[in-house]
Amino acid sequence: MKRVLVTGGAGFVGRHAVAALVARGFEVQAIGRTAPKGVHAFHAADLLDPVQRRAAVQAASASHLLHLAWVTTPGRYWQAPDNLDWTAASLDLVRTFREAGGTRAVVAGTCAEYDWTGINLLPREELESPSPRTRGEGRDDLVVGATSGSGGEGASWTEPHPAAPPHPRLPPRFRDDRVAEALSPRAGRGDAAAIREGHLSEVAPCRPATLYGAAKDGLRRILQAYAATAGLSLGWGRLFYLYGPGETPGRLVGDAARALLAGQRLATSEGRQRRDFLHVADVGAAFAALLDSGVEGPVNLGSGEAVPVRRILETIGALTGRPDLIDFGARPLGPTEPACIEADIRRLTDEVGFSARYGLEQGLEQTVAAWRAALSNAASIP
Incomplete structure (x- = not known):
């Protein structure tokens, strides 16, 4: 039996990844502060503490590593200094894993690695101004603002947009030629035309x-440079936009579903921006499939089809029976x-062999039903 050590196993993505790994026959061990359900063993440790981290990795003696843990608090993670702590901890985590005999690792990345400045912008007429109605509303309103990046675990809607012009001292554009060679000629399109359309393959520039x-x-x-010298097989799962039951506050689908089910108004943009959303259960399963494969380098984890945000909110409105509460154009x-922003998923489908279980409509229906049940149960507790 293959033994995998999972970080972030109790998180939004992690609990689905754990279940998918168990289904694939892995012996799943987890490391962190909270024990995930369904694991075979748990190593309690603060991942940012080097002594605890190294002891747990060595005790696990795993052949595989799935590293999902990171700072993902909505509203702060984009520029949080904690990112530096997690970078250092992750480097040591992978090194310790390899030196303990590990052979295959997959680490969670993000579509925010890509250079978004070459993507066509929304037309000026679709950059709306807040309406008087929004400015005058009371405390019962939920304000859903402009879209943001994936952040590793979903689309956050309460923080500055990350596609502002990059700092001039950030690294130059980068093309991973090894990945380009692994792709078919059509799948490897990192050309300017595809990027302008927002269609991002793994060889698109990162800035x-x-x-x-x-x-x-x-x-x-x-890590790619280290893996090449240390004989480690390394995969990198680039997350796009996520949704599903159990989202923390500050993310689009969960906030919208909770607000409309509670009878609160939802102030949002016109929603013309198109984004690539994938159900969190499929994301967890995709990570498990990537780890179980021999595919190396970055692999986009998305649906492969960007849809207007307006369509998502209209669907949630219909499912909750309260489309009248959505104020499009108020933000x-x-x-x-x-x-x-759309993922080219041909590496995921052709090389990893993964296909999603949930279509968007089915996934939103399941998500809204889960939130309805959760709110109903919370209301019934004395």
Whole structure:
């Protein structure tokens, strides 16, 4: 039986990854502060404490590593100094794992590693201004603002947009030629035309606009160089936009579902921006499939089809029976808002062999039903 050590196993993505790994026949051991359900063994440790981290990795003696843990608090992770701590901890984690006999590792990345400045922007007329209605509303409103990046575990809607022009001292554009060679001629399109359309393949340039994206991009580059010298098989799962039951506050689908089910107004943009969303259960399963494969380098984890945010909110409105509470156009979008962010998933489908279980409509229906049940149970507790 293959033994895998999982970090972040109790998190939004991690609990689904654990279940998928068990289903694939892995002996799953977890490391962290909270024991995930369904694991075979748990090593309690603070991952940012080097002594505890190294002791847990050595005790696990795993052949595989799935590293999902990171700082993901909505509203702060884009520029949080904690990103530096997690970068250093992750480097040591992978090194300790390899030196303990590990042979295959997969680490969670993000679509915020890519350079978004070459993507077409939304037309000026779609960069809305707040309406008088929004400015005059009371405390019962939920404000859903401009879209943001994936952040590793979903789309956050309460923080500055990460696609602002990157800092001039960030690393130059980068093309991973080994990945390009692994792709078919069509799948390897990192050309300007595809990027302008927001269609991002794994060979598209990386030039992050945030500390979070830069930390992930820098970690990937260092780990790829280390893996090549240390004989470690390394995969890198680039997350796009996520949704599903159990989202923390500050993310689009969960916030919208909770607000409409509670009868609260939802102030949002016109929602013309198109984003690539994948159900969190499919994301967990995709990580398990990637780890179980021999595919190396970055692999996009998305649906492969970007849809207008408006369509997502309209679907949630219909599922909750409260489309009348959605105030489209009540919030502005920033001037650097990309019109589309979409994953090229041909490495995921062709090489990893993964296909998603949930379509968008089915996934939103399941998610809204889960939130309805959760709110009903919470209301019934005395």
